[in-house]
Amino acid sequence: MKLKFLVVCLLTCIGNVMAQGQMNVSGNPGSVSGKIIDKATKEPVGYASVSIKEGEKVITGAISQENGNFEIKNLELKAYTLEVQFIGYKTFSKAVTLSAGDKSVNVGAIAIEAEATQLEGVEVVAERSNIVQKIDRKVVNVGKDLVASGTTASEILNNVPTVSIDPQTKELSLRGNSNVRVLIDGKPSNVDPAQLLQQIPSSSIKQIELITNPSAKYNPEGMSGIINIILHKNSNNGFNGSINTGVTFGITPKTNSALNLNYKVGKVNFYTNYGFNHGINANHGFVNSSNPGLDNLQNFEFRNLNNSHLVKFGVDYYINERNTLSAYTNQNTTHSDGFGKTAIDYFGLPNNDHLQTYRNENENKNQTYDVVYKHDFEKKGKTLEFQVNYSKTKNSEDTGYNNEDRESDGDLYKESVSRNVVNGLTNYTQVNLDFTNPLTEKTKLELGAETRIQSTKNKFLATESGTQFADPYDYGSDSDYNFKFDRNISAVYANFGTEWSSKWSSQIGLRVEYYDISGDFARNETKFKSDETPTTTVENLKDKVTDNIFTVYPSAFVTYTINEKNSFNFNYSRRVDRPSIGQISPIREWTTPLMESRGNPALVPQFTNSFEVNYTRVTKLGSITSGVFYRSISDEISRVVYNDPNDASNNRKILSFDNFDNNNAYGVETSANLKFTKWWAVNASADAYFKTVRGAVQNVASGELENASVDVTSFNTRLNNTFTATKNLRFQLFGMYRGRDLSLQFERKEMYKMDLGATYNILKGKGTITARYNDVFKNMRFAFDGNIPYRQYGAFYWESQTFYVGLNYNFGGGKNRALQRKQRDANETQGGGGMF
Structure with missing residues (x-):
């Protein structure tokens, strides 16, 4: 019924829009056309709002195309005012007169000026973020308001439409699904996304691209699409730079700083970016479990000191007007020292109370090197690009546990000390060749080839010793886990795009991939039993995973432009979610006294057919984009929970993964982006998702695994207001609501918050001071309640209520020449999809 309801709503919307489009055709002979460009860079400005006014009344309008062109038809022959508005730019006005002798007026190139242009050679960060809807993605241009909303990329993304970050696990999801691929400057990273987003300072981010249904030229991994995080890079003449620094005050202070520099002389441009994060994250929570016979209350405390350094350095060499050679490196180091405490209080005399404390040290080092050669042929738009990318990641964890079991009267029952050491190494190489050829003015062919080679090694060592007090049959173990995982992917793709008419355009594509994996998982375990006659048993456990898959991934895009104000986009693509290393590795990911998370080597890939319909409406206030999507999922990968076979009490659980039957998901x-007045502008978004969550849970009575499913409806909304008080002073009011969500075992309660902020320009526009008060009423927390396999409820709390104060300062004397700007200079991925 929900799907039928969505279809009816969409058809009704289409009917209304079609009727409006027909009514707008008045037969008037006048028209106005032109092109919008940036005054400083001379680059086209797409999606700018162009209005035709008579006095103060708006008669009609349009939105500029991606190449900056616009045309407004059906105008009466009289005098008008042409007005151009775009977020982050000054409003442009021009008088236009249509007459019998001049019915069609081309105003030529209209150069609009950024709101802050005192330093022409420095990349200016806008006061507030804006969202641009393009044919295959949403582009979020990060302003100072988002930078002030958090110290890391993880906190910024939590304020971006359709994106959510789990407050506890930091797991990223797009459109309600965690199967999303994260790229940095269009390139993959060996670092786990949850960890990676904690390492990138918010002030280092220039743009965020949300690619929910990528075409065939993109890597097909990630059911819900791709999130590409673009870091700052300047390519202006001379020496230029900017510095962003801020402090977040919560329970403990945290720093977030970034320095951007570039030096361009002649044909060479050097640029660098340095980001630094430092601070303590503290959180706590509880879980109340009504496990029959083992009823307990668990209290948690966690405290982690994190230090992160991110360095990017690159050089562009403009050999001549047709050839460019570029290279860069990212160096990322993160160090974390943590402390945690879990106290389990069992209700009832027969059971024991348990206290576990731990201290750990984690270190992650990631190095990425990238080289690109690009050749522009004489034919406009015809290009050849060759890229080689290599990255290496080393990570280590050293955790010491202290466990105490006590009787209900407080007497010590058992005490043990254990230590877990995990070391990992991943090497990744990617080679791409991409060719673009505009066959005619209305057709374009894209061809590409790609090879990806990944090798991962992990080793897990665990030691445990116990002191027996009451139980003479206590078990301990010395374990050694090793695993090696190799993955090779070779692919070719082709895209063909054409314009049928002024209203219709399309693109079809096909990607062919050969996927080869090999995984060796070895476990050597020594078990011993301490009694009057000790015995020792040695087990050697080995698992091997191999797979060879030849797969095709088609895609199709169709755009229908009814008129200047209304357009539709229909698209389809096939995607895959290959099991990650963490999902197939039998080495534990994390552990508590009652739960351990580990992978399943038997997992197979999950395939998704994804369909979308998007509608964009341009009004005199701005643009509104709405969409409906549907996903058909095969061999869905989901979570399972079962008893630890090595736990005789059946109280300890294993959290893992498994493949399930086909599934469906859909949403709206x-x-x-609206500007109600000269002093009030709004970014607003809302979304609703409908899906069936499937998995396996263990029956508490029988101990057997049983398949289970639950229908989920989730609603989220965000509203970001910007109020311009004076030329230099602006205020922000941000609110968000994340509705309740369901999993197989519990209901996650709703979350909501409100933030207040202000920005003030200083030093004649060279600097900006920003202040922000996050979660004013301290509403944010992760609360849940469930009844499977038995009643459990609880909540986790973190430093959500904070105060941020930051400074942004731009410096340098260089100016931007009219030198052709390569897409790589902007670090954008559009047009270079094969680079993935």
Whole structure:
């Protein structure tokens, strides 16, 4: 019924829009056309709002195309005012007169000026973020308001439409699904996304691209699409730079700083970016479990000191007007020292109370090197690009546990000390060749080839010793886990795009991939039993995983432009979610006294057919984009929970993964960029998702695994207001609501918050001071309640209520020449999809 309801709503919307489009055709002979460009860079400005006014009344309008062109038809022959508005730019006005002798007026190139242009050679960060809807993605241009909303990329993304970050696990999800691929400057990373987003300072981010249904030229991994995080990079003449620094005050202070520099002379441009994060994250929570006979209350405390350094250095060499050679490196180091405490209080005399404390040290080092050669042929738009990318990641964890079991009267029952050491090494190489050829003015062919080679090694060592007090048959173990995982992917793709008419355009594509994996998982375990006659048993456990898959991934995009104000986009693609290393590795990911998370080597890939319909409406206030999506999923990968076979009490659980039957998911979303008055502008979004969550849970009575499913409806909304008080002073009011969500075992309660902020320009526009008060009413927390396999409820709390104060300062004397700007200079991925 929900799907039928969505279809009816969409058809009704289409009917209304078609009727409006027909009514707008008045037969008037006048028209106005032109092109919008940036005054400083001379680059086209797409999606700018162009209005035709008579006095103060708006008669009609349009939105500029991605190449900056616009045309407004059906105008009466009279005098008008042409007005151009775009977020982050000054409003442009021009008088236009249509007459019998001049019915069609081309105003030529209209150069609009950024709101802050005192330093022409420095990349200016806008006061507030804006969202641009393009044919295959949403682009979030990060302003100072988002930078002030958090110290890391993880906190910024939590304020971006359709994106959510789990407050506890930091797991990223897009459109309600965690199967999303994260790229940095269009390139993959060996670092786990949850960890990676904690390492990138918010002030280092320039743009965030949300690619929910990528075409065939993109890597097909990630059911819900791709999130590409673009870091700052300047390519202006001379020496230029900017510095962003801020402090977040919560329970403990945290720093977030970034320095951006570039030096361009002649044909060479050097650029660098340095980001630094430092601070303590503290959180706590509880879980109340009504496990029959083992009823207990668990209290948790966690405290982690994190230090992160991110360095990017690159050089562009403009050999001549047709050839460019570029290279860069990212160096990322993160060190974390943590402390945690879990106290389990069992209700009832027969049971024991348990206290576990731990201290750990984690270190992650990631190095990425990238080289690109690009050749522009004489034919406009015809290009050849060759890229080689290599990255190496080393990570280590050293955790010491202290466990105490006590009787209900407080007497010590058992005490043990254990230590876990995990070391990992991943090497990744990617080679791409991409060719683009505009066959005619209305057709374009894209061809590409790609090879990806990944090798991962992990080793897990665990030691445990116990002191027996009451139980003479206590078990301990010395374990040694090793695993090696190799993955090779070779692919070719082709895309063909054409414009049928002024209203219709399309693109079809096909990607062919050969996927080869090999995994060796070895476990050597020594078990011993301490009694009057000790015995020792040695087990050697080995698992091997191999797979060879030849797969095709088609895609199709169709755009229908009814008129200047209304357009539709229909698209389809096939995608895959290959099991990650963490999902197939039998080495534990994390552990508590009652739960351990580990992978399943038997997992197979999950395939998804994804369909979308998007509608964009341009009004005199701005643009509104709405969409409906549907996913058909095969061999869905989901979580399972079962008893630890090595736990005789059946109280300890294993959290893992498994493949399930086919599934469906669908949803609706809408976002808007609106400017109600000269002093009030709004970014708003809302989305609703409908899906069936499947998995396996263990029957508490029988101990057997049983398949289970639950229908989920989730609703989220965000509203970001910007109020311009004076030329230099602006205020922000941000609110968000994340609705309740369901899993197989519990219901996650809703979350909501409100933030207040202000920005003030200083030093004649060279600097900006920003202040922000996050979660004013301290509403944010992760609360849940469930009844499977038995009643459990609880909540986790973190430093959600914080105060941020930051400074942004731009410096340098260089100016931007009219030198052709390569897409790589902007670090954008559009047009270079094969680079993935």
